[in-house]
Amino acid sequence: MRTSPLRLFKRLALLLVFLWSGPALAEVQIHFHSFNGSVLWGRYPHTFIVLEGTLDETGRVINENYGFSARNVTPAILSGPVEHMVLAESEKNVQKTNRHFSITLTDAEYVRVIKLVASWQQAPGKFYDLEKRNCIHFVGEIARLIGLKVDYPDDMLRRPKRWLNHISAMNPQLGAKAID
Numbered sequence: 001m002r003t004s005p006l007r008l009f010k011r012l013a014l015l016l017v018f019l020w021s022g023p024a025l026a027e028v029q030i031h032f033h034s035f036n037g038s039v040l041w042g043r044y045p046h047t048f049i050v051l052e053g054t055l056d057e058t059g060r061v062i063n064e065n066y067g068f069s070a071r072n073v074t075p076a077i078l079s080g081p082v083e084h085m086v087l088a089e090s091e092k093n094v095q096k097t098n099r100h101f102s103i104t105l106t107d108a109e110y111v112r113v114i115k116l117v118a119s120w121q122q123a124p125g126k127f128y129d130l131e132k133r134n135c136i137h138f139v140g141e142i143a144r145l146i147g148l149k150v151d152y153p154d155d156m157l158r159r160p161k162r163w164l165n166h167i168s169a170m171n172p173q174l175g176a177k178a179i180d
Contacts, residue, residue, distance in 0.1 A: 028053035034161040047160035068138035084128035101176035
């Protein structure tokens with residue numbers, strides 16, 4: 001018995017309706033941000049990540065951000081390692097920053113990012129070093145963890161916006177444009 005073209009069309013249309021109306025795919029986006037900063041306004045240039053979305057496995061909504069900084073901004077920063085902290089920006093501050101590029105993470109990648117953030121937060125002793133372990137290194141290790149090419153040119157270690165533009169150029173698959 002042959003199926004008529006009209007009956008086949010109806011079945012295909014029903015299948016498309018079912019697929020179209022199914023549950024939305026969960027995903028978490030990681031966004032890479034820089035803050036221009038100003039010594040006069042009390043905020044130094046900074047880079048951090050924002051995580052937004054929904055975990056596929058649990059449906060948990062994610063809205064987090066993480067950056068790395070010295071616990072206290074004093075002249076001691078200029079002479080070597082100082083106490084560190086992982087910090088979160090307020091939503092108001094996030095809105096005032098530069099979003100350079102975004103990547104969709106799997107649940108497993110999200111968990112790996114969170115574990116890396118925790119390892120930097122829980123590192124013993126004085127872990128922040130302006131030249132060797134600052135916010136750029138923190139964001140760079142997260143970028144490397146999720147498969148991006150990363151390096152740390154000496155002339156960019158205190159220039160997060162310029163550094164993220166550099167990382168964008170090193171990873172053309174991102175399709176990111178340099179931010180002025």
